[in-house]
Amino acid sequence: MISLENVTKSYPAGDTRQYVARDLCFDFPEGEAMALIGRNGAGKSSLLRMVAGTMPPDRGRIVRRGRVSWPVGFQGSFHPDLTGLENLRFVARVYGVDTGDLTDFVADFAELGPYLRRPVRDYSAGMKARLAFAISMGVPFDTYLIDEVTSVGDGAFRQKSEEMLRQRLTRAGAIVVSHSMELLARLCTSGAVLERGRLFFYARVTRAIEHHDHLMQGRLPPWLR
Numbered sequence: 001m002i003s004l005e006n007v008t009k010s011y012p013a014g015d016t017r018q019y020v021a022r023d024l025c026f027d028f029p030e031g032e033a034m035a036l037i038g039r040n041g042a043g044k045s046s047l048l049r050m051v052a053g054t055m056p057p058d059r060g061r062i063v064r065r066g067r068v069s070w071p072v073g074f075q076g077s078f079h080p081d082l083t084g085l086e087n088l089r090f091v092a093r094v095y096g097v098d099t100g101d102l103t104d105f106v107a108d109f110a111e112l113g114p115y116l117r118r119p120v121r122d123y124s125a126g127m128k129a130r131l132a133f134a135i136s137m138g139v140p141f142d143t144y145l146i147d148e149v150t151s152v153g154d155g156a157f158r159q160k161s162e163e164m165l166r167q168r169l170t171r172a173g174a175i176v177v178s179h180s181m182e183l184l185a186r187l188c189t190s191g192a193v194l195e196r197g198r199l200f201f202y203a204r205v206t207r208a209i210e211h212h213d214h215l216m217q218g219r220l221p222p223w224l225r
Contacts, residue, residue: 002028002051002068002143002175007060009043009050010197019197020046021057026192026199028143033174035184035191035205037212042194044177045071048145051175066142067095072133080121084112084131087120088138095139102138109164110134111157130157137164144174162187181209200224 004026010017020043028034028051038044048071049055050062070077078087088106092099107116110130120128136144146165165174165187178184184191184205191208193200195215202208214221 001030001063001065003063005061005063007050007057007062009046009057019043022197023060024197024199026201028175029173029190031173032190033169033176033188035188035208036175036177036194037184037191037208038194039215043197044194045147047194048147048175048177052145067140068143069136069139069141069145071145071147072136078120078128078131081119083119084116084123087131088135091135091139097139102135105138106131106134109137109160133161137168142172144168144172146174146176146178148178181212185209
């Protein structure tokens with residue numbers, strides 16, 4: 001279970017503040033994939049990082065029960081001077097998974113070839129994202145935090161990534177951020193729209209997508225007018 005308890009987070013924006021969260025109280029649904037939708041700059045990635053514990057809120061607290069992933073697709077935690085292999089071995093020790101099993105999985109899935117044994121500083125952004133995705137899929141989390149990760153790579157790799165994510169979601173929940181409404185409709189059951197520091201939750205993801213579409217047209221959905 002992941003709960004937001006009176007969580008507030010904002011950033012300076014000229015003479016005002018840009019709010020990611022305004023005194024939010026929210027329980028994320030357990031055991032299902034929930035889409036987190038919002039316009040550019042709404043703070044979706046910041047909210048994911050707060051849920052992951054890598055960014056503190058200004059006020060309030062976030063309660064986590066169960067094993068929660070880092071934001072999948074985020075590569076900032078890799079040590080650039082270590083190889084991909086050394087980085088994944090470190091993750092295996094931190095999360096208590098078998099190093100050999102994780103190495104075999106990542107080597108097969110990420111398709112990095114000899115680059116797996118080269119320093120991460122030599123990687124392209126896409127290679128880092130593939131490494132991050134493969135490592136996260138190799139660790140059994142209760143909740144996956146997904147941030148635009150299936151947009152990485154060519155069409156075949158994107159399809160493989162989505163299929164792997166679907167497999168993981170048969171036994172785990174997720175919070176999924178993506179600009180692809182089609183992907184969210186395929187992967188997610190429910191959805192929440194983040195707008196000006198507020199969350200609007202819908203048990204059906206299609207309803208959340210409809211809310212977002214109205215906002216993109218510069219108007220509120222009819223049920224909020």
